[in-house]
Amino acid sequence: xxxxxxxxxxxxxxxxxxxxxxxxxxxxxxxxxxxxxxxxxxxxxxxxxxxxxxxxxxxxxxxxxxxxxxxxxxxxxxxxxxxxxxxxxxxxxxxxxxxxxxxxxxxxxxxxxxxxxxxxxxxxxxxxxxxxxxxxxxxxxxxxxxxxxxxxxxxxxxxxxxxxxxxxxxxxxxxxxxxxxxxxxxxxxxxxxxxxxxxxxxxxxxxxxxxxxxxxxxxxxxxxxxxxxxxxxxxxxxxxxxxxxxxxxxxxxxxxxxxxxxxxxxxxxxxxxxxxxxxxxxxxxxxxxxxxxxxxxxxxxxxxxxxxxxxxxxxxxxxxxxxxxxxxxxxxxxxxxxxxxxxxxxxxxxxxxxxxxxxxxxxxxxxxxxxxxxxxxxxxxxxxxxxxxxxxxxxxxxxxx
Amino acid sequence: xxxxxxxxxxxxxxxxxxxxxxxxxxxxxxxxxxxxxxxxxxxxxxxxxxxxxxxxxxxxxxxxxxxxxxxxxxxxxxxxxxxxxxxxxxxxxxxxxxxxxxxxxxxxxxxxxxxxxxxxxxxxxxxxxxxxxxxxxxxxxxxxxxxxxxxxxxxxxxxxxxxxxxxxxxxxxxxxxxxxxxxxxxxxxxxxxxxxxxxxxxxxxxxxxxxxxxxxxxxxxxxxxxxxxxxxxxxxxxxxxxxxxxx
Ligand SMILES: Nc1ncnc2c1ncn2[C@@H]1O[C@H](COP(=O)(O)OP(=O)(O)OP(=O)(O)O)[C@@H](O)[C@H]1O
Ligand SMILES: [Mg+2]
Numbered sequence: 001x002x003x004x005x006x007x008x009x010x011x012x013x014x015x016x017x018x019x020x021x022x023x024x025x026x027x028x029x030x031x032x033x034x035x036x037x038x039x040x041x042x043x044x045x046x047x048x049x050x051x052x053x054x055x056x057x058x059x060x061x062x063x064x065x066x067x068x069x070x071x072x073x074x075x076x077x078x079x080x081x082x083x084x085x086x087x088x089x090x091x092x093x094x095x096x097x098x099x100x101x102x103x104x105x106x107x108x109x110x111x112x113x114x115x116x117x118x119x120x121x122x123x124x125x126x127x128x129x130x131x132x133x134x135x136x137x138x139x140x141x142x143x144x145x146x147x148x149x150x151x152x153x154x155x156x157x158x159x160x161x162x163x164x165x166x167x168x169x170x171x172x173x174x175x176x177x178x179x180x181x182x183x184x185x186x187x188x189x190x191x192x193x194x195x196x197x198x199x200x201x202x203x204x205x206x207x208x209x210x211x212x213x214x215x216x217x218x219x220x221x222x223x224x225x226x227x228x229x230x231x232x233x234x235x236x237x238x239x240x241x242x243x244x245x246x247x248x249x250x251x252x253x254x255x256x257x258x259x260x261x262x263x264x265x266x267x268x269x270x271x272x273x274x275x276x277x278x279x280x281x282x283x284x285x286x287x288x289x290x291x292x293x294x295x296x297x298x299x300x301x302x303x304x305x306x307x308x309x310x311x312x313x314x315x316x317x318x319x320x321x322x323x324x325x326x327x328x329x330x331x332x333x334x335x336x337x338x339x340x341x342x343x344x345x346x347x348x349x350x351x352x353x354x355x356x357x358x359x360x361x362x363x364x365x366x367x368x369x370x371x372x373x374x375x376x377x378x379x380x381x382x383x384x385x386x387x388x389x390x391x392x393x394x395x396x397x398x399x400x401x
Numbered sequence: 402x403x404x405x406x407x408x409x410x411x412x413x414x415x416x417x418x419x420x421x422x423x424x425x426x427x428x429x430x431x432x433x434x435x436x437x438x439x440x441x442x443x444x445x446x447x448x449x450x451x452x453x454x455x456x457x458x459x460x461x462x463x464x465x466x467x468x469x470x471x472x473x474x475x476x477x478x479x480x481x482x483x484x485x486x487x488x489x490x491x492x493x494x495x496x497x498x499x500x501x502x503x504x505x506x507x508x509x510x511x512x513x514x515x516x517x518x519x520x521x522x523x524x525x526x527x528x529x530x531x532x533x534x535x536x537x538x539x540x541x542x543x544x545x546x547x548x549x550x551x552x553x554x555x556x557x558x559x560x561x562x563x564x565x566x567x568x569x570x571x572x573x574x575x576x577x578x579x580x581x582x583x584x585x586x587x588x589x590x591x592x593x594x595x596x597x598x599x600x601x602x603x604x605x606x607x608x609x610x611x612x613x614x615x616x617x618x619x620x621x622x623x624x625x626x627x628x629x630x631x632x633x634x635x636x637x638x639x640x641x642x643x644x645x646x647x648x
Contacts (some may be wrong), residue, residue, distance in 0.1 A: 004524055004527070008524070015512050015513070057622060102537075195418050233422055282559050305507065308510055310508070311509075311510065311521075312521070312525075313469075313493065314467070314469060314496065314508075315496070315497065315502070315522045315569075316493050316494065316495075316496040316497020316498070316500075316522065316525050316526075317446065317493060317522055317525050317526060318489075318490040318493045318494065318496075319489060319493075321525065394469050395469050395470055396506060
């Protein structure tokens with residue numbers, strides 16, 4: 001019986017192709033919108049998380065100033081000194097290592113080729129606080145670090161552009177006129193949301209301060225936090241140490257800020273999830289509107305096919321069979337619409353992912369859910385018209401023009 | 402005429418018995434009594450023509466006999482079964498099993514092949530696909546339209562459409578074929594063809610035929626003519642076979 005009803009429904013749907021297509025258009029758009037939005041939302045969240053994760057987890061960035069958007073007027077707060085770095089490293093429990101950073105830009109020359117890049121002055125702690133392994137060579141020796149020798153570890157972009165991907169360790173570069181030995185090469189970190197992270201040269205901070213920035217200032221500390229400790233607690237301790245060192249009394253605001261990558265990651269995820277939810281809710285409404293569209297056309301269809309219903313009843317169809325036929329038609333229609341919608345959704349994701357700079361993803365869960373919802377919509381919105389069809393009086397139906 | 406005689410079984414109880422059947426349409430001030438008190442017996446295997454002026458209650462009676470409608474009062478026994486006591490679905494099942502319908506307006510499903518139209522009652526009976534095809538083809542063959550099986554109603558003449566409708570009505574081997582003005586939309590030549598077909602079905606398959614018609618030429622094909630007037634059976638006329646006892 002069910003098989004027969006199904007084939008009847010399919011036959012009736014394909015007998016009226018245009019009407020069927022228009023009926024399901026709402027469902028197609030609704031399902032496509034929901035699935036595409038959720039998938040793109042997830043892809044965006046994933047991309048954002050990856051970018052933040054590339055900064056290293058359990059890493060705090062400590063900078064002078066009040067942080068984003070809170071600049072305000074007044075004198076620029078002082079940069080950190082070497083002693084501040086040591087104090088944070090020694091006095092705060094749960095801190096694994098603290099890497100000071102002093103940055104400058106410079107032109108690098110190797111065998112007549114030159115390249116403009118970022119010079120990052122730091123210590124070996126830099127390689128402790130974040131996972132950024134070397135592919136060849138070594139990190140700084142103690143002596144190099146303390147004396148601020150002219151040695152450097154180069155990022156992958158430098159190696160590609162100046163050494164054509166060949167071995168660079170042992171070679172000598174000129175950085176803003178300073179001769180510098182390459183002692184190591186870094187593995188690639190790729191294109192994050194923060195520009196090309198491989199376009200960098202890492203040198204001992206003392207060398208950078210002496211030859212490039214011309215001061216002993218430290219603009220950034222990277223603090224590696226022991227995962228066993230509570231990050232908030234560690235941040236609070238760092239705050240206390242720095243406030244004391246910078247002589248900030250009781251009621252005054254900090255003149256430095258601590259940027260927690262894990263926290264940013266969570267915030268970003270929260271924002272993208274919220275946005276996804278809002279857009280999905282709007283898309284879901286369109287799905288319901290699609291269901292109402294189905295009901296609308298099914299009601300018209302019942303009126304239009306009154307005579308057909310009369311014939312079926314006269315021939316001996318019982319009410320439940322007529323009900324099933326129309327219900328089945330609605331369900332098959334909305335399921336077909338759902339399937340087409342899923343295909344459209346994948347195409348939309350495939351088309352938009354590169355534009356949004358995210359990966360193409362297939363999310364099985366939302367696809368299954370959206371399909372089931374479209375089936376349920378068929379049942380819910382098909383029931384009323386189907387019941388109307390089943391309750392028709394055969395004589396009146398047959399006489400209907 | 403021998404075949405005709407043989408097809409009627411006067412000793413069996415009538416397949417259809419109406420006892421004091423009335424039908425009132427509407428309620429209160431607008432109520433209209435379409436049937437007053439109809440008593441009518443129809444023997445199995447008979448070929449009955451129902452005649453009478455417009456509005457005399459012919460279609461109303463046919464609807465009741467076809468189990469599409471119920472009397473307002475009185476009894477309708479079909480094969481001894483009190484149809485007036487059955488509910489909607491039970492009457493549907495009765496139609497499915499024992500009755501076939503032919504309408505004035507053919508009432509075929511549009512955009513649907515002749516074969517699929519004829520298959521329809523078998524579908525509700527639950528026949529398998531192959532069986533359905535074969536049975537429907539045989540019915541189309543009986544009405545002489547085997548070659549036209551894949552044509553849709555729009556591609557068939559009126560006479561052909563009515564023959565498809567007849568094939569659909571007889572495909573389940575019903576006991577009774579009900580036809581309300583089956584030739585009403587056809588010219589006289591096509592009408593005669595349809596009447597010959599009905600006569601043949603009546604004689605060879607022993608199917609009881611009940612037909613409403615306005616045309617005496619068509620009624621002439623029937624063995625019994627029931628005349629209606631003002632919601633009552635005015636008289637019953639037996640044709641060809643003198644001395645046959647009809648209710
Ligand atoms: N559904 C209905 N509601 C109200 N009155 C009806 C209804 N159906 C039929 N009637 C009335 O009942 C009377 C008998 O109708 P019926 O259709 O049985 O006549 P008929 O003999 O078939 O006439 P015709 O030859 O014109 O087909 C008519 O007066 C008609 O107007
Ligand atoms: Mg009539």
